[in-house]
Structures are given as structure tokens and as C-alpha cells.
Amino acid sequence: MATQGVLGAATLKEFEDGLHGELIRPGDGAYDEARSIWNGAHDARPAVIARCADSSDVRHAIGFARSEGLDVAVRGGSHSIPGFSTCDDGLVIDLTPMKGITVDASGATATAEGGVTWGEFDGATQEHGLATTGGLISTTGVAGFTLGGGIGWLMRKYGLACDNLRSAEVVTADGQILTASATENPDLFWGLRGGGGNFGVVTSFELDLHPVGPTVAAGPVFYAGDRAEEIMRFYRDFARELPDELSTLVNLITAPPAPFLPEDWHGKKLVGLVGCYSGDPDAGMKALQPIRDLGDAVADLVGPMPYVQMQSLLDALWPKGTQAYMKAGYFRELDDHAIETMARFHQNATSPSSEIHIQHFGGAIARVGEDETAHGKRQAPFVLNAIASTHEPGGLETHIDWAQRFYAEIEPSLTGAAYINFLSSEGEDRVQAAYGPEKFARLRALKDRYDPTNLFHLNQNIPPS
Numbered sequence: 049m050a051t052q053g054v055l056g057a058a059t060l061k062e063f064e065d066g067l068h069g070e071l072i073r074p075g076d077g078a079y080d081e082a083r084s085i086w087n088g089a090h091d092a093r094p095a096v097i098a099r100c101a102d103s104s105d106v107r108h109a110i111g112f113a114r115s116e117g118l119d120v121a122v123r124g125g126s127h128s129i130p131g132f133s134t135c136d137d138g139l140v141i142d143l144t145p146m147k148g149i150t151v152d153a154s155g156a157t158a159t160a161e162g163g164v165t166w167g168e169f170d171g172a173t174q175e176h177g178l179a180t181t182g183g184l185i186s187t188t189g190v191a192g193f194t195l196g197g198g199i200g201w202l203m204r205k206y207g208l209a210c211d212n213l214r215s216a217e218v219v220t221a222d223g224q225i226l227t228a229s230a231t232e233n234p235d236l237f238w239g240l241r242g243g244g245g246n247f248g249v250v251t252s253f254e255l256d257l258h259p260v261g262p263t264v265a266a267g268p269v270f271y272a273g274d275r276a277e278e279i280m281r282f283y284r285d286f287a288r289e290l291p292d293e294l295s296t297l298v299n300l301i302t303a304p305p306a307p308f309l310p311e312d313w314h315g316k317k318l319v320g321l322v323g324c325y326s327g328d329p330d331a332g333m334k335a336l337q338p339i340r341d342l343g344d345a346v347a348d349l350v351g352p353m354p355y356v357q358m359q360s361l362l363d364a365l366w367p368k369g370t371q372a373y374m375k376a377g378y379f380r381e382l383d384d385h386a387i388e389t390m391a392r393f394h395q396n397a398t399s400p401s402s403e404i405h406i407q408h409f410g411g412a413i414a415r416v417g418e419d420e421t422a423h424g425k426r427q428a429p430f431v432l433n434a435i436a437s438t439h440e441p442g443g444l445e446t447h448i449d450w451a452q453r454f455y456a457e458i459e460p461s462l463t464g465a466a467y468i469n470f471l472s473s474e475g476e477d478r479v480q481a482a483y484g485p486e487k488f489a490r491l492r493a494l495k496d497r498y499d500p501t502n503l504f505h506l507n508q509n510i511p512p513s
């Protein structure tokens with residue numbers, strides 16, 4: 049869909065008059081801030097940004113986009129790596145003003161509106177000692193994260209974020225406001241749990257909560273980067289026996305000039321082992337002990353800490369405006385080829401802020417049946433993510449090339465599938481690979497039903513048939 053010419057002032061005025069929220073146009077003082085998203089690699093100039101206050105605003109905005117033939121981008125936390133939450137010349141349906149959070153502690157659920165971030169969500173639920181699986185960076189949106197699957201520190205105990213979705217309010221392409229749950233519109237509910245933003249704009253998310261914290265045993269241990277192969281081989285064995293409470297990450301980095309790392313290590317290669325235990329902190333410290341016992345740690349930051357601190361521990365390293373690209377997949381196994389390739393590309397990374405991550409699946413993720421939700425490929429043992437990134441203007445192409453060369457070499461150790469929240473703009477084949485042919489066909493049938501004109505196509509798109 050393309051813009052049909054410049055929007056007239058009268059047309060825009062009529063649209064604005066029907067909004068409870070705010071309309072932002074090019075030339076407005078707030079325009080540049082409003083059009084910017086987390087990934088600084090995208091610099092799009094929307095024709096208009098509708099800062100929605102409620103579901104009726106979202107419905108109004110969808111109707112406007114349809115009548116004017118505008119591209120539609122939907123924005124929750126704005127962390128889309130491919131930049132789907134903005135667009136040139138189209139309409140951004142911006143949910144960031146929709147910050148309502150209601151916690152039902154006795155029912156162990158929380159309802160969050162579409163503009164809530166994980167930091168805001170965790171802050172509200174931790175007042176009751178409750179949480180659900182959220183992202184590693186607290187500024188990520190509940191919306192895009194949950195719709196795309198959602199992997200984080202609680203996932204092996206409590207499942208992916210989408211596994212915790214109990215119901216959602218959705219505004220569809222034809223302007224209906226629907227509830228999706230196990231009992232209402234269950235087909236749509238299935239699709240929302242991993243199918244991304246393909247089926248409508250979700251204005252609120254009801255999520256299951258679990259007792260977590262407020263103190264958890266968690267944190268990273270860093271070792272010298274030239275030990276990466278040894279550490280990853282240790283990790284391969286360590287991960288086999290982990291309790292579900294323990295979710296872990298291997299992080300191959302170049303040491304940032306951060307106060308928690310010794311100054312003489314700044315700018316040098318490090319391998320981090322990071323864990324979070326979502327149970328009794330004493331049991332957690334015991335479970336984490338082996339990652340601290342590998343000798344000569346450069347920094348050991350593991351300890352009891354507030355869960356909300358763990359959820360924002362890495363925020364400073366991932367500020368808004370970072371230019372980033374991801375090349376990701378699932379491992380068949382952490383075989384020797386994979387370990388050697390990761391260690392080599394860690395050493396030859398073209399940017400000091402590029403990283404390679406391994407996250408361990410299994411546990412509650414693998415106990416949910418493959419067909420129970422739209423999320424694809426839950427049985428993989430580990431997730432891989434190579435993040436090419438830079439805080440400098442320009443130069444991202446070189447780092448993207450590094451990530452792509454890395455992926456090409458490590459591919460024999462991968463399943464060929466993908467996690468949609470870590471996909472870049474890689475085309476329909478990769479989206480199909482994320483779901484597999486049967487699930488993709490089921491998602492396409494759902495798309496035919498809920499968005500037959502593909503109004504919502506700025507996403508990991510499932511085109512209607």
C-alpha cells in the first residue's frame with residue numbers, strides 16, 4: 049500500500065478532532081522525537097503520528113488509514129530491529145501514551161495497555177512479589193515482545209511471554225474491538241501467541257503472574273575472551289542439568305567502559321556467563337556457583353539482587369539510538385563447529401558493541417505443545433543471536449556484513465528456523481522458516497480472516513493468500 053498524495057489540512061483536522069490523544073505532523077515541535085524509534089538505523093518520516101489514548105483512538109486511526117490508503121506502522125515499545133514501528137509517508141499508530149497497568153494479585157494476573165514497557169510492568173507487579181517472563185532490557189515493549197514470543201529470565205520456569213497471555217483486546221483491520229482468549233475468538237488468541245502484529249492492534253494484554261523475588265540470585269561473571277571456547281564447552285555440559293528456575297545466557301562481548309568492569313579490561317574481549325534463578329535466593333546461589341568457579345574471573349557480579357535490578361542491569365549498554373541488526377537462529381546442538389565459529393567471530397567482530405548471545409531453552413518452553421500457540425520451534429535446545437551494533441553514526445553496513453558472514457559459517461550447526469523477534473527484514477522465506485509450513489498455512493488462514501487486505505504488513509509479515 050502506498051500513500052495517496054499529501055494529506056489535506058481539512059482531512060487531518062477531521063481526523064484530529066476525532067482523537068482523544070494527540071496528532072503529530074511534520075513540522076510540529078514533537079515530530080522528531082515522536083518519529084524516532086529505538087533502532088537508530090531507521091530514520092523514517094511518517095506523514096502523521098497518532099498518539100492514541102484508548103482503543104477508540106486506535107479504531108479511529110485504522111479507519112483513517114484505510115480511507116486515505118496509508119501504510120500503517122504500529123508502535124508499542126519501539127524496539128523493532130527491522131524498524132517496523134515507523135514508516136515513510138504513512139500513519140504511525142503510536143500506543144506509547146497507553147500506560148495503564150492493573151494488577152490482580154489474588155488472581156495472579158496483570159493487564160497492561162499497549163504502550164507499557166517491561167520496566168513499567170515489572171515495577172507494578174513486583175510490588176506484589178509477582179512477575180512474568182519479560183525482556184532483558186527494561187525499555188522493551190510488552191506488546192511487540194509478547195506477540196512475537198518473548199524470551200527472558202523467567203522462561204524456563206514460566207514459559208515464553210506469549211505462553212502467559214491469558215487474554216487480549218484487539219482492534220482488527222475492519223475496526224472491530226474483540227477479546228481474544230481461550231474461550232472468545234480462540235483462533236485469534238492462538239495467532240496472537242507468536243504470530244506478531246499480523247492480526248490487529250492489541251490495546252491490552254492480560255498476562256499470568258507468578259511469585260518471583262523481590263530478591264533473586266542473579267548476575268553475570270566475566271572471563272577473559274581468549275577462554276571463550278573453554279567456557280562454552282563448560283556451558284554446554286552445565287546447561288544439560290539445569291533446574292527450570294535457572295535461565296542462562298552466554299554473552300561474547302568487547303568490554304565496554306563500564307564501572308562494573310576493571311578499567312584495564314575496557315576494550316578487550318570478554319565472555320560473560322549470566323544467570324537468573326527464579327526461586328529461593330539461597331538455592332539460586334548454589335545453582336549459580338559452577339559458573340563462578342571457572343577460575344580467574346575478570347568480574348563476578350553474581351549475587352542476591354532485586355528482580356527489577358536484574359531486569360534493568362544491561363539497560364545502559366543498549367540506549368535508544370543504538371544502530372543495530374540481528375542475525376539469529378536456533379542451534380541443533382552446541383557442537384564443536386559452533387563453538388569454534390563463535391569464538392573466532394567474537395575475536396574478529398568489526399564493532400566493539402557487537403555481541404553474540406546464546407540462550408538456553410528447554411524447561412517450561414518445551415513443555416508447551418508445538419501446536420498450542422503460533423510461536424514456532426520451541427524444542428530447540430539453544431537460541432543464537434548475533435547482534436551487529438554501533439553507537440557511532442554510519443558504519444553499520446560493515447557490522448551487518450560481519451553478522452552475515454558469521455551466520456553463513458555457523459549455519460550447519462543451526463536448525464534453519466528463526467525466532468521472529470530476532471529476525472531482521474529477511475523476507476517471506478525466513479518468516480515461513482520461523483513457523484514451519486503447517487503453522488504458516490494456519491497463520492495465513494487466520495490472516496485471510498482478520499486482515500485480508502494486509503493492512504498490517506509492516507511486521508514479520510504473513511501475507512494473505
Ligand SMILES: Cc1cc2nc3c(=O)[nH]c(=O)nc-3n(C[C@H](O)[C@H](O)[C@H](O)COP(=O)(O)OP(=O)(O)OC[C@H]3O[C@@H](n4cnc5c(N)ncnc54)[C@H](O)[C@@H]3O)c2cc1C
Binds near residue numbers: 125199244
Ligand atoms: C535492546 C533490545 C533488547 C531486546 N531484548 C529482547 C529479549 O530479551 N527477548 C526477546 O525475546 N526479544 C528481545 N528483543 C526483541 C524484541 O522482543 C522485539 O523487537 C519486539 O518486537 C519489541 O517489541 P516493542 O513493542 O518494544 O517494539 P515495537 O517496535 O513497538 O513493535 C514491534 C512490532 O510489534 C508489533 N506490535 C507492537 N505493538 C503492537 C500492538 N500493540 N499490537 C499489534 N502489533 C504490535 C508491530 O508489528 C511492530 O512493528 C529486544 C530488542 C531490543 C532492541
